[in-house]
Amino acid sequence: MKSFYLALAVATSIAQANPVVKRAVTDAEILNYALTLEHLEATFYAEGLKNFTRDDFVNAGYADPFYDNLRTVASDEKTHVSFLTSALEAAGASAVAACTYDFPVTGVNSFITVANILEGVGVSAYLGAAASIMNKEYLTDAGSILTVEARHSSYLRAVAGEVPFAQPFDNPLDFDEVYTIASPFIASCPSTNPTLPVKAFPSLTATSEGTILAGSEVSLATGPGFTASGPVYAAFITVTGPVWVPVTPKDGGYSVKIPTGIAGQSYLVLTSSKDKVSDDTVLAGPAVIEIGAKNGRLSTECTTGSNSTSSGEAGEAGSSGKAGSSGQAGSSGQAGSSGEAGSSGEASSSGETSSSGEAGSSGQAGSSGQAGSSGSGVLFTGAASNVQPTFALLTAIGVMVFL
Ligand SMILES: *[C@@H]1O[C@H](CO)[C@@H](O)[C@H](O)[C@H]1NC(C)=O
Numbered sequence: 226m227k228s229f230y231l232a233l234a235v236a237t238s239i240a241q242a243n244p245v246v247k248r249a250v251t252d253a254e255i256l257n258y259a260l261t262l263e264h265l266e267a268t269f270y271a272e273g274l275k276n277f278t279r280d281d282f283v284n285a286g287y288a289d290p291f292y293d294n295l296r297t298v299a300s301d302e303k304t305h306v307s308f309l310t311s312a313l314e315a316a317g318a319s320a321v322a323a324c325t326y327d328f329p330v331t332g333v334n335s336f337i338t339v340a341n342i343l344e345g346v347g348v349s350a351y352l353g354a355a356a357s358i359m360n361k362e363y364l365t366d367a368g369s370i371l372t373v374e375a376r377h378s379s380y381l382r383a384v385a386g387e388v389p390f391a392q393p394f395d396n397p398l399d400f401d402e403v404y405t406i407a408s409p410f411i412a413s414c415p416s417t418n419p420t421l422p423v424k425a426f427p428s429l430t431a432t433s434e435g436t437i438l439a440g441s442e443v444s445l446a447t448g449p450g451f452t453a454s455g456p457v458y459a460a461f462i463t464v465t466g467p468v469w470v471p472v473t474p475k476d477g478g479y480s481v482k483i484p485t486g487i488a489g490q491s492y493l494v495l496t497s498s499k500d501k502v503s504d505d506t507v508l509a510g511p512a513v514i515e516i517g518a519k520n521g522r523l524s525t526e527c528t529t530g531s532n533s534t535s536s537g538e539a540g541e542a543g544s545s546g547k548a549g550s551s552g553q554a555g556s557s558g559q560a561g562s563s564g565e566a567g568s569s570g571e572a573s574s575s576g577e578t579s580s581s582g583e584a585g586s587s588g589q590a591g592s593s594g595q596a597g598s599s600g601s602g603v604l605f606t607g608a609a610s611n612v613q614p615t616f617a618l619l620t621a622i623g624v625m626v627f628l
């Protein structure tokens with residue numbers, strides 16, 4: 226009963242938060258939009274598997290069966306591409322072909338970071354597009370892809386030492402919001418690709434000292450094309466509506482303090498409106514901000530079997546994976562806890578669960594906070610700043626044409 230009321234309350238607030246947006250977008254365009262993202266993901270994994278061997282991953286701390294699972298993820302994305310392509314062709318529509326891409330990958334750890342962002346954005350994209358799909362069959366098809374993307378996302382998050390499912394609801398993003406995040410990865414597309422009704426907002430890049438938790442201050446830099454003729458507001462996009470945060474000008478950009486109740490891969494936009502986030506009010510972003518302490522080790526022991534020996538290996542892998550992913554000395558503290566985790570086998574996975582809880586509420590995260598010590602925030606900053614030039618280039622040539 227209680228959950229029914231909760232569901233009702235959420236549904237009501239969702240309805241209020243998202244007044245019907247009139248968008249003349251066809252199912253074929255939505256499928257092509259999804260296909261655009263699937264091409265991007267499929268190419269990303271295919272390149273990654275070309276760039277890095279099983280040994281590269283193992284040596285970076287991503288113990289078996291990580292590599293095998295990665296191959297499955299790659300194969301899933303390839304299958305999504307052929308599935309959507311066939312669906313479009315069956316409907317008599319022309320399907321977009323793959324573009325050329327520019328991924329800010331310099332090694333195994335940045336590969337995992339970008340993979341995580343892409344999977345999370347994939348989930349948010351399918352979720353945000355769902356309400357615009359007219360044909361129920363397509364809706365089920367899209368849903369069956371969405372759930373798999375969500376599994377990829379939680380697996381990769383766990384492997385990166387992030388809370389696998391950081392909050393009870395995922396964040397839906399609309400077409401332009403997703404495209405704003407995806408476009409820096411897209412260098413150019415075949416001119417024969419059908420044009421889709423999407424555009425990118427000016428980019429928004431978040432940086433922070435160390436792990437981002439509730440109360441952390443995050444600096445925001447706006448990309449080319451950003452202008453504000455009046456007050457600027459900031460909000461996290463959530464399914465129950467925007468979560469507004471005070472924003473202050475800083476160093477030619479802005480600064481916000483992370484509120485409580487936002488966790489995991491989160492999306493912040495700057496707007497011209499203090500009560501509405503829509504394509505008409507977004508001034509920049511979304512910025513992708515990972516919020517929450519890292520638990521400090523890989524969760525591959527979950528898939529390695531219950532054997533204490535294999536758990537031990539996974540525990541070790543966690544420590545080095547973590548060390549690599551943040552590239553920080555701080556991770557050596559975690560190495561200890563990971564070693565422990567390894568030896569304690571299954572008990573370790575419940576330990577992880579509780580640290581996930583902390584990450585979510587962020588209150589205690591501080592205490593285990595050293596765990597996260599400059600993990601995701603710093604890493605993604607690196608990724609984001611690497612992609613800036615691409616974005617500028619795309620903006621210069623007009624991103625509308627890409628799809
Ligand atoms: C693969 O390596 C090439 C060459 O270093 C690089 O340009 C590309 O971004 C890498 N892609 C991935 C997904 O690792």
Ligand SMILES: *[C@@H]1O[C@H](CO)[C@@H](O)[C@H](O)[C@H]1NC(C)=O
Pocket residue numbers: 529530531532533534535
């Ligand atoms: C469990 O450990 C034993 C002994 O170390 C090993 O021979 C066996 O292959 C392991 N089993 C699994 C499922 O990893």
